[in-house]
Amino acid sequence: xxxxxxxxxxxxxxxxxxxxxxxxxxxxxxxxxxxxxxxxxxxxxxxxxxxxxxxxxxxxxxxxxxxxxxxxxxxxxxxxxxxxxxxxxxxxxxxxxxxxxxxxxxxxxxxx
Amino acid sequence: xxxxxxxxxxxxxxxxxxxxxxxxxxxxxxxxxxxxxxxxxxxxxxxxxxxxxxxxxxxxxxxxxxxxxxxxxxxxxxxxxxxxxxxxxxxxxxxxxxxxxxxxxxxxxxxx
Numbered sequence: 001x002x003x004x005x006x007x008x009x010x011x012x013x014x015x016x017x018x019x020x021x022x023x024x025x026x027x028x029x030x031x032x033x034x035x036x037x038x039x040x041x042x043x044x045x046x047x048x049x050x051x052x053x054x055x056x057x058x059x060x061x062x063x064x065x066x067x068x069x070x071x072x073x074x075x076x077x078x079x080x081x082x083x084x085x086x087x088x089x090x091x092x093x094x095x096x097x098x099x100x101x102x103x104x105x106x107x108x109x110x111x112x
Numbered sequence: 113x114x115x116x117x118x119x120x121x122x123x124x125x126x127x128x129x130x131x132x133x134x135x136x137x138x139x140x141x142x143x144x145x146x147x148x149x150x151x152x153x154x155x156x157x158x159x160x161x162x163x164x165x166x167x168x169x170x171x172x173x174x175x176x177x178x179x180x181x182x183x184x185x186x187x188x189x190x191x192x193x194x195x196x197x198x199x200x201x202x203x204x205x206x207x208x209x210x211x212x213x214x215x216x217x218x219x220x221x222x223x224x
Contacts, residue, residue, distance in 0.1 A: 002155065033211070033212075035214075042217070043214040048211060100158075101156075101158060101212055102158070103155030106153070106155050108153070
């Protein structure tokens with residue numbers, strides 16, 4: 001365990017479903033991140049939260065909706081996804097100014 | 113943040129040292145060099161980082177050239193479990209901090 005916990009580890013969903021990915025950290029970090037990793041591609045940064053406020057959205061489609069209720073929890077709400085959204089979704093947290101990044105084990109998402 | 117260039121793949125014999133190079137010729141004075149690795153379908157794992165001095169920890173050594181335009185990650189006695197993609201990332205230091213932006217990395221294969 002890295003200190004960043006992601007659930008579920010695997011998720012299969014239909015294109016009309018609504019689901020949520022959860023990330024939790026108790027490392028005392030104040031920044032949290034969502035990354036997407038498609039097959040054979042580098043990790044792509046999706047969203048950045050600092051002190052619960054979204055500070056970056058890298059042109060992510062609105063069918064991905066993040067939520068950060070507090071500095072320890074981060075969610076990614078999913079609705080009407082496409083098969084090309086199938087990927088490994090990774091959560092990370094860090095200290096302020098990006099120090100001490102720690103990643104979770106990821107959620108393997110398959111959209112059918 | 114400065115871009116980095118790494119070879120796409122390398123092989124190493126088990127028990128030998130693995131030397132992974134990285135070029136970061138546009139690095140700024142306050143930017144750090146970070147190394148992460150990602151074992152297949154897991155979250156990236158922090159290895160080591162440095163500013164200008166060579167660094168060593170229980171996992172690896174980091175050698176940074178005097179002009180800071182390149183660095184080498186050394187795994188002194190590679191094992192099969194070191195097979196992974198290794199990422200060299202330049203990140204702002206001081207109060208800038210920054211976001212971890214991943215490139216293609218080097219796919220290291222440790223062979224028996």
